[in-house]
Amino acid sequence: MHPTANTPPDTPALPPHRQIDPARLHAALDAVPRTWALDIVAETGSTNSDLLQMARTRTDSTPLCRLAYLQTAGRGRQGRPWAGSPSLTFSLAYPFPFDPQALSGLSLVCGLALANGVADYTPAARGRVRVKWPNDLEVDGSKLSGILIETARAGSTLWAIIGMGLNLSRPPGIEAVLGRPIACVDDLMPSGEPIDSTGLFAAILNQLAGTLAVFARDGMPSQRAAWEALDAYRGRAVRLLRDQTVVLEGVARGIDDSGQLLVETSAGVQAVMSGEISLRPAAA
Secondary structure (H helix, E strand, C coil): CCCCEEEECCCCCCCCCCCCCHHHHHHHCCCCHHCCCEEEEEEEECHHHHHHHHCCCCCCCCCCCEEEEEECEEECCCCCCCCCCCCCEEEEEECCCCHHHHHHCCHHHHHHHHHHHHHHHHHCCCCCEECCCCEEEEEEEEEEEEEEEEEEEEEEEEEEEEEEEEEEECCHHHHHCCCCEEEEEEHHHHCCCCCCHHHHHHHHHHHHHHHHHHHEEEEEEEHCCCHHHHHHCCCCEEEEEEEEEEEEEEEEEEECCCECCCCCCCCCCCCCCECCCCCECCCC
């Protein structure tokens, strides 16, 4: 299906390289994501909320992607309001014919697909963009992207709503506002070359299509080695926090076949589910 662009006439124009060109995007997509329903809007509250509502009444199993140039009520993990630098923000509603428990590790494989998509678009990202358990991307220890996954059921179909926010640039003063350093795709581009959002988005969707198809067929074990190859924390001393309280300390040892984090402690290796747990380097 061809992408549709719904941009109100009173929306301030973005620079041309920041806008998604629907025709060029369609031409750059592989065969599978080219069949997905894709909607591009200037502004919405939350693309995840939009797709949750749509998925509950959806009568077919075609994946649906919605990109917004501006989200006014975006959400992050653990219900936190989402805010950041100028970003590529979108959600993908992807159907699975099984129970929520079988989606264990989905946020990890989506992070893997996003990292590989960025690297396909700008080769300088390869080896620099790393995955952070359970749902972030980092460059040199600074956050590049976050992922939020929610689910909705329609009949026998379980829809995973996969929300992604990828920092494109770093406006002056944004790090002071956020209280932390951030990474952005601009850091990974050849000097002076602007980001072509259409090309970047196509590369990400192509990676998502291939990765999700393998995950749906073979589960998390099929993606474990590839994820661990990009793991930013494997072999490092880490702390796990719940509500800002340290609940476990040890050395990160990768993940198991269900996507649980493996932490070597004085009592042995412990497997940790994501839930409300946050991962930090031990020095933080």
